[in-house]
Amino acid sequence: MSVDPAKQGISGVRRASRLSVAPMMDWTDRHCRVLHRLLSSETLLYTEMVTAPALVRGGALHLLDHSAREHPVALQLGGSDPEELAAAARLGQTAGYAEINLNVGCPSDRVQSGTFGAVLMKSPALVAECCAAMIDAVDVEVTVKCRIGVDDQVPEEVLPEFIAQVGAVGVERFAIHARMAWLDGLSPKENRDIPPLNYPLVMQMKQLFPALHLSVNGGVDSLDQAEAFLEAGLDGVMIGRAAYHQPADMLCAADRRIFGGTAPDTTPEGAVQAMLPYIEAHLAAGGRLHQVTRHMLGLFAGRPGARGWRRAISEGASKPGAGPELVEAALLHVTERCAA
Known part of the structure; x- marks a missing residue:
């Protein structure tokens, strides 16, 4: 599959993010992405999270392997060192990725010990510094995937302040997982199900930051639900496990229903x-x-x-x-x- 140049620029990738498949460890590898691309030519795809230290210090450039047929595809990075993330972002751009996304949502123990992922919700100034460094380093868009808060934080207070600080350095697109992450007491698996979803808070963020491109993530399991979020004013919907376990249900009609395509649905x-x-x-x-x-x-x-x-x-x-x-x-x- 050849790469459509219109899908490579910031505007093309931003359009594709009306519907995206979330980065999922051990799942959204290059083989999975090829399958998903066959089901939808428009939906934005994400890599598994790749840590900046693995690329910059470990030289594990094979983690960036992908094919042109996967586009539009974004690279998700994990890390908390601005210089290292900038270097990793440059490697990602050189490898051909159309977007660089910073993980501020993963709650795993391994991610916490490396001071990145969801724990970064506690350090919005550091996230802003990391994003500013990446924005300076690359020409493709730098985005953030975050939670609404962690542990004892008050989401209604934390999330708008987080978005304001990170948005101030030039991040214009956020994917918000509409759950808290409870880093103390819940496993990563439990963190995907047990904290209650707070969709109204994500909708409030769109009202507070109308100029930003905001996608909702978490618990979306049908195209009907995705369409409802878009009709309610959100800019995008990011689907996770439903896209993996029911890929045909989520993707075969996506080009027509979400992007207005006229070609027959895939099968x-x-x-x-x-x-x-x-x-x-x-x-x-x-x-x-x-x-x-x-x-x-x-x-x-x-x-x-x-x-x-x-x-x-x-x-x-x-x-x-x-x-x-x-x-x-x-x-x-x-x-x-x-x-x-």
Whole structure:
């Protein structure tokens, strides 16, 4: 897939962020992003979080690997050192990413120990300094993904002050996960579910900062819900686990419903067929089938034959010699049920 130049500039990426797939550790790798791009040509995709120290000190530039077919795609960075983040952002721009996003939302212990992620909600001045350094270092847009607050903070007080300070240095686009992060007492998994969602607060931020581009994240599990947020005045919607576990439901109609496209909606069956050459190339380069197909398990969620599809892929993809023919055979569980 060639890269549309219109999707590469700031305005193009900002348009794409009307709907985006959240950065998710261990999930939104390059294989997942290729699959999602086959389902939607417009939706903005994000990498997994890549730490600035890994790139700058560790030289792990392979973490930036991606293909042109994934665009528009953004790089999410984790870190808290302005100079290091600036250097990492330059590496990301050189690698071809259309946006650099700073993680101020991840609640994992590993992230806390490195003084970045959600714990940075306590240090808006530092976040502003980091963002200013990245903005000076690159030509692509620098954005922030944050929580509404952490631990004993009062979101109604903390979030507007955070946005004001970080926005003052030139950040114009924020994705706000509408939950607190409880760093003391909850696991990262629990932090994705237990803190209650506060969508009204995110809506209030749009009223307070009308010039900023604000996306809501957290708990969005349908295109109906995404459309409702956009109609209510938000600039974008970022979807997470629903896009991974039910990718067809969230992405196949997105180009038409969210972006006003006129092309026919994509189908999961079509995506499977389109993935076969990609899988062949991955295997020829020494990869394993399960590295790709693990992201495809939810393609037919809720459809007749979905269980047979998942079982065939789960049980067979890790076996030595497994290849595209396994995927084609697994697809029969769906297509034959539909034809019956």
